[in-house]
Amino acid sequence: MTITVHHLNNSRSQRVLWLLEELGLPYEIKHYKRDPKTMLAPPALKAVHPLGKSPVITDGDATLAESGAIIEYLLDRYGEGRLRPAAGAPERLRFTYWLHFAEGSAMNPLLMKLVFNRILNAPMPFFAKPIARSIAVKVLDGFVHPNIRAQLDYMEAELAKTEWFAGPEFSAADIQMSFPLEAAAHRAGLDDSRPRLWGFLQRIHARPAYHRALERGGPYDYARE
Incomplete structure (x- = not known):
């Protein structure tokens, strides 16, 4: 499976790219540009997630939005104990x-x-x-x-x-x-x-x-x- 980050320029999705780099995980990026007048995400993102916002990742059959949820998902699935204190600490x-x-x-x-x-x-x-x-x-x-x-x-x-x-x-x-x-x-x-x-x-x-x-x-x- 390949993780795809649906990445909007100047947005919270930059954090997801950074996390993936810290974990050393392979991933692909699909780039989206803000509307220069409204500074909003383009309508194309709604084809990925109904709210049409970034960050969104796809990983196999999973599509996930919200930075915190994405971080927890990636750590749970791929982190192997890295970048998070041990449970109970x-x-x-x-x-x-x-x-x-x-x-x-x-x-x-x-x-x-x-x-x-x-x-x-x-x-x-x-x-x-x-x-x-x-x-x-x-x-x-x-x-x-x-x-x-x-x-x-x-x-x-x-x-x-x-x-x-x-x-x-x-x-x-x-x-x-x-x-x-x-x-x-x-x-x-x-x-x-x-x-x-x-x-x-x-x-x-x-x-x-x-x-x-x-x-x-x-x-x-x-x-x-």
Whole structure:
């Protein structure tokens, strides 16, 4: 069987390529490009999965979406104990927590920031723009930005406890956490004022498997701090 990654440029599917490279597994890539105006995935992805989003993998008769589910599937089927703490180890609970925190908590305010920033810059009738701008600024300043700062402060403090998110060893939880932190560096103010998170980005970007995934996946803007 050959694993096929249905890969959308500048998306969460880059993490799946990176995981496969870390595991040394053979895989194929089917590339998809975002619509340059809407930045949405093309309709062709709906032929693979009804929601038409990435990442999606196919492996034999299995078709699987959602980054966390894909990571767990690949580790269960092909991991052979790699990139995940052993069941029952104290680090296993941290692994599970961060694997789900990445999408369940970290990405929500980052996505809201993206949406409301687009509202600020969207073309609209002159009489509507002050109203839309006022609403967007209030949501950003009153909710989105404080939540992003709180989460970044929390993650910074957690990395003071362990070198990697799950513990002393690099794991797939770090792969999962890469996207929200790269997105935060790209558009939400994460910089070297939070040295542990910034150092985390430097370390993952130096990994050979990360570079191999970039070479195969193509342009990925979030890799630039």
